[in-house]
Amino acid sequence: MTTPSSERSPTPFSLRKIAVPAFGPSILYGIGNGAILPVIALSARELDASVALSGLIVSLIGIGSLVSNIPAALITSRYGEKRSMVGAAALSVVSLVLCIFAVHVWMLATGVFLVGVAASVFLLARQTYLMDAVPAYMRARALSTLGGTNRIGVFVGPFAGAALIHFLGLQGGYWIGLAAMAGAGLIALLAPEMAPPQRRSDRHAKPRVQDxxxxxxxxxxxxxxxxxxxxxxxxxxxxxxxxxxxxxxxxxxxxxxxxxxxxxxxxxxxxxxxxxxxxxxxxxxxxxxxxxxxxxxxxxxxxxxxxxxxxxxxxxxxxxxxxxxxxxxxxxxxxxxxxxxxxxxxxxxxxxxxxxxxxxxxxxxxxxxxxxxxxxxxxxxxxxxxxxxxxxxxxxxxxxx
The missing domain is CATH 1.20.1250.20 (MFS general substrate transporter like domains)
Incomplete structure (x- = not known):
């Protein structure tokens, strides 16, 4: 006997159907970070920074991310995941332009710090975007894949950067990072909105962080x-x-x-x-x-x-x-x-x-x-x-x- 259409099981959800909008930005962002990490300290040394100061400048990515987690939550809550990811990618591009054309060590430091700030917004928005896109029974697979694709990107990034560094010097690593992060922002811009209508309307009734x-x-x-x-x-x-x-x-x-x-x-x-x-x-x-x-x-x-x-x-x-x-x-x-x-x-x-x-x-x-x-x-x-x-x-x- 034929099962009525209303009683048929719904089509199983597949991560492959959302692979590009869900994981494409993550792997590109990882490539961008992986491309710039090996060259930041060397760039600082070229600008006459001491070894200790060069190490501090490298750590500014983590510091920028650390101090921006709460602001990132407020930004994502106010503007939504998609616009937050696009804005974070745009900030990353501006930050890397600062690094490429830095003529003083503090100009480089500012660019590196802003890369960390942008990463905090991007990663938080990416997580919440994926939580909207994936049913709860596949949540761990989706978020593990999100973390894994970012790690793959960070692993691939230095090799991609090395290829361009051969021709352009240290700036080649930043140009690879800029292109990758711009690509991540473009994919986020073209991706469909995943938050259901009721969640989008609820953003105006958001509780305070301290609450x-x-x-x-x-x-x-x-x-x-x-x-x-x-x-x-x-x-x-x-x-x-x-x-x-x-x-x-x-x-x-x-x-x-x-x-x-x-x-x-x-x-x-x-x-x-x-x-x-x-x-x-x-x-x-x-x-x-x-x-x-x-x-x-x-x-x-x-x-x-x-x-x-x-x-x-x-x-x-x-x-x-x-x-x-x-x-x-x-x-x-x-x-x-x-x-x-x-x-x-x-x-x-x-x-x-x-x-x-x-x-x-x-x-x-x-x-x-x-x-x-x-x-x-x-x-x-x-x-x-x-x-x-x-x-x-x-x-x-x-x-x-």
Whole structure:
């Protein structure tokens, strides 16, 4: 007997149908950031900045993002995801023009800082845009893919930049970044609006950030603590691998190969991890990722040769890879319907604080004790994050709707 059309199952949602508008800007933005990161310090040195000042200028991207998370939430809430992404891409282009034509170190510093500001707006708007576009039962896969495509872009960016740097000098990296970010803005401009009509009309009745912080303080102080710890862990790993390679006396080539292999593992597992989170629950990725990263860092000081160091590094890369979308997914799950963007702005602020303090903690402990003690201590943050996730992450998958 033929099933009436009204009783037939709806067509299953497919990420492929929205791949270009949903993930195209993310990979292009990642390429842009990846292209400029290796040349910022060198550009500062060319403008007669000291080594210390050059390092500070590189950190201005992270600082710009950190201080802009709450303003980014207010901008996205007021103007909507699509216009916010286009505006952020436009600001990125202007910022990179400043970097390209910088004649003074502070002109370069201003451009780099504004790149971080624009990134905060763009990434928050991209997350909320995708949350509108994807049903809840595919949320983790979508957000893991969002994080994964950005990582792929950051990985590809330096190679794309190197090709143009060969012909144009250091400015070539910025021109690649400018083109990639302009492309991200163009895709966002042409993409359809994903927010349903009722959400767009509700933007005028938005709660204040301080109200959201007060009403959801328990979530920020519990699950948010886990996010802060795992973010500190993830940012520290980027410092640990090259430093321990140097500690073992490995040459630059060997260290680069190991770093590349770790990145390859990192980028290969984000979608399967998202699938596991959607089907079985967030805990099945949140807990293993924190444990794997924490334990691998705690064991790294025991490595005395290339083989064991490579093994621990690959485990670290796998743990980081499966955690690709965990911060965004847990934030999306916890966010309220009213004040969602403001909630996510606070959530990103917590994660960015973790990203900032991780390497600082590593440097401080290393200066007081030793690199081995510093790396092991950073690894314990993974155990702390795992304990928080075990206590506070829901066991069941998010209900579909």
């Amino acid at each position: 959201i912080a007060r009403d959801h303080a328990k979530t920020f102080l519990t699950l948010g603590l886990g996010i802060l710890l795992v973010s500190a862990l993830r940012s520290s790993r980027q410092v640990v691998v090259p430093l321990w390679a140097d500690h073992l006396g490995l040459g630059a080539t060997a260290a680069s190969v190991i770093y590349g292999l770790v990145a390859a593992v990192d980028m290969s597992v984000f979608y399967p991890a998202g699938t596991v989170m959607d089907r079985f629950g967030r805990i099945w990725v949140a807990l293993p990722s924190a444990l794997l990263m924490g334990l691998s860092l705690m064991l790294t000081p025991l490595s005395t040769g290339v083989t064991t160091f490579l093994l621990f590094s690959l485990i670290l890369g796998f743990g980081n890879g499966i955690s690709s979308g965990i911060v965004m997914t847990l934030g999306a799950d916890a966010a309220p319907a009213q004040g969602r963007t403001e909630f996510l702005g606070i959530w990103r602020l917590i994660a960015d604080i973790g990203n900032s303090v991780g390497p600082v903690i590593l440097a401080g402990i290393t200066a007081i004790a030793s690199l081995a003690v510093g790396v092991s201590a950073i690894g314990t943050l993974g155990l702390g994050a795992a304990a928080v996730f075990w206590k506070w992450v829901p066991r069941k998958p998010t209900a579909s709707h």
